[in-house]
């Protein structure tokens with residue numbers, strides 16, 4: 030297939046995906062558990078940090094040994110405690126000097142939003158120092174930050190003599206993205222190196238070697254790139270083969286003629302690249318890039334593409350040469366919106382770089398795979414003893430350098446593992462912005478738990494479990510609203526050691542635990558249905574699963590989540606909540622049932638007398654979370670049970686005894702309201718427009734009643750509150 034055809038399919042097919050995504054059903058697309066900011070707070074599950082006169086907590090750096098979270102923000106560097114980020118923090122005020130701010134302002138930039146120092150780059154440098162860079166009011170600047178050898182040192186400062194130029198390391202413009210990685214004492218950065226933001230480059234600086242960069246003003250190399258991430262990955266046991274990979278998105282040269290189309294890319298280069306001798310002097314000679322595809326195959330062989338890479342997370346495995354690459358993508362279409370998680374392996378990435386080079390030729394000047402003879406050593410290979418006898422890129426033959434210069438693009442794209450996204454959402458009012466992943470050992474193997482940040486301040490916790498032998502199914506375990514103000518998530522760090530997720534936005538930083546096992550419920554079935562690899566039933570309750578401890582009663586089955594098989598030993602069955610409700614003959618009544626799991630399907634059964642059999646309730650109008658009796662008459666009285674069905678397992682969660690009270694005037698029959706006061710209060714409130722649920726009505730009655738009791742010193746026990754008998 031030519032590039033041209035690939036382009037067409039991607040353009041034509043945006044829009045079709047809505048169909049395939051919505052066919053997965055509504056119950057499984059909602060999270061199993063959704064926790065609001067308030068829920069998290071009440072559960073003591075969230076800690077918060079913000080700073081007056083600052084914002085934009087976009088750079089987070091974890092330091093497990095010192096127990097610190099370092100944060101880069103506007104005009105500040107922060108050192109927070111990993112155990113509690115709300116505690117007294119250490120901070121460094123790092124503004125841009127006044128003359129730079131004025132200069133910036135003269136250049137037409139806003140004095141308050143642009144002409145300040147946004148700290149965007151933060152790396153570990155050596156055992157005592159960090160390296161940090163900021164925009165410095167359109168005057169990039171970097172500094173070595175002293176943090177001390179040990180935790181007890183409590184050092185956190187910038188020595189003014191250790192501040193240096195940040196050009197080619199930090200962006201000028203706070204709105205620009207950049208990506209960098211510090212390896213050894215060298216910084217590899219993808220960044221704009223000029224004030225106007227036109228000269229984008231991948232730049233190596235610091236250290237002892239000469240700086241080196243991408244070819245300037247050549248759209249085949251980089252074309253208005255937006256850098257997302259940079260990582261170092263070894264290729265063999267020989268450090269000479271070490272590579273650095275850049276992730277970015279850019280305007281696709283191979284799609285010229287279709288307007289401005291964005292493609293996502295992975296770029297590679299060799300750490301030991303010294304540039305060419307006669308040509309490409311102080312430029313990369315090993316730079317190659319390939320398209321990163323994240324798309325959904327349609328029924329007719331076409332593809333729907335998520336084109337815009339947003340974030341990358343490298344999950345290290347035991348083999349350092351083969352980390353897993355988790356990414357999030359969004360669509361560039363204004364018509365069709367969606368987000369996806371795609372997973373890539375190093376093998377697939379290496380295969381693309383070893384495949385054909387993209388080459389422009391033919392009568393129509395199209396992009397085709399290069400068919401001619403590729404010079405030796407093949408461009409993209411690092412000079413090392415592993416693959417040849419070249420000591421340095423400076424020794425590469427001229428034809429190799431020339432070929433590298435004109436063929437930075439690979440013809441084959443890198444496709445995701447399994448050929449499709451691991452997880453995707455379409456037609457939702459938010460997009461994914463960040464991802465981090467934690468590999469968790471469970472009783473039935475390991476699971477990669479994905480924490481996905483969104484642009485509305487929420488975090489999705491997702492796993493992918495095998496379904497049958499060939500396919501996987503994704504489970505959206507939790508949706509957590511971690512920012513009260515719904516601000517977009519711009520940074521995330523995970524600490525497996527402390528079982529904590531750190532999340533940054535424009536307005537603050539929050540800390541949330543990776544799991545809340547006890548919230549699933551105490552019963553074995555509840556814990557089992559949650560299918561959370563962090564949690565297991567321990568014989569009494571749902572708690573953190575630790576693989577190396579032996580517990581006799583412990584039960585966990587993430588893969589199947591089948592309580593029938595797993596929970597036979599749970600004798601303390603889930604307690605059925607009992608409630609008692611009153612309705613007046615002829616009025617409407619709403620029976621409410623809220624299962625913990627949003628994915629559970631609710632059914633109702635009805636039993637008129639204990640000796641009658643239970644019947645399923647069908648003819649009533651069942652709303653999503655309850656049963657509405659539009660006109661409850663006396664024969665509707667009885668016991669209503671609410672059952673939650675999930676994953677083939679049904680549990681009874683609530684039993685409501687409904688008593689129908691006769692209309693005022695007609696002869697009272699049992700049960701007689703305990704107090705006439707009761708009945709009147711109730712009648713007043715039943716059709717009150719601001720009270721929607723029976724619970725709300727009953728609460729009102731209850732408070733009226735309490736007030737009167739106090740006034741009249743009526744000491745009678747208030748046990749017959751209509752609110753509920755089971756609470």
Ligand SMILES: *[C@@H]1O[C@H](CO)[C@@H](O)[C@H](O)[C@H]1NC(C)=O
Pocket residue numbers: 076113114115116117
């Ligand atoms: C975290 O620190 C804050 C501020 O010192 C304090 O109010 C809060 O109780 C601490 N939380 C925990 C769980 O220690």
Ligand SMILES: *[C@@H]1O[C@H](CO)[C@@H](O)[C@H](O)[C@H]1NC(C)=O
Pocket residue numbers: 154155156157158173
């Ligand atoms: C770390 O780097 C800084 C800046 O170059 C230097 O002053 C310091 O001595 C270094 N520390 C160690 C332990 O090498």
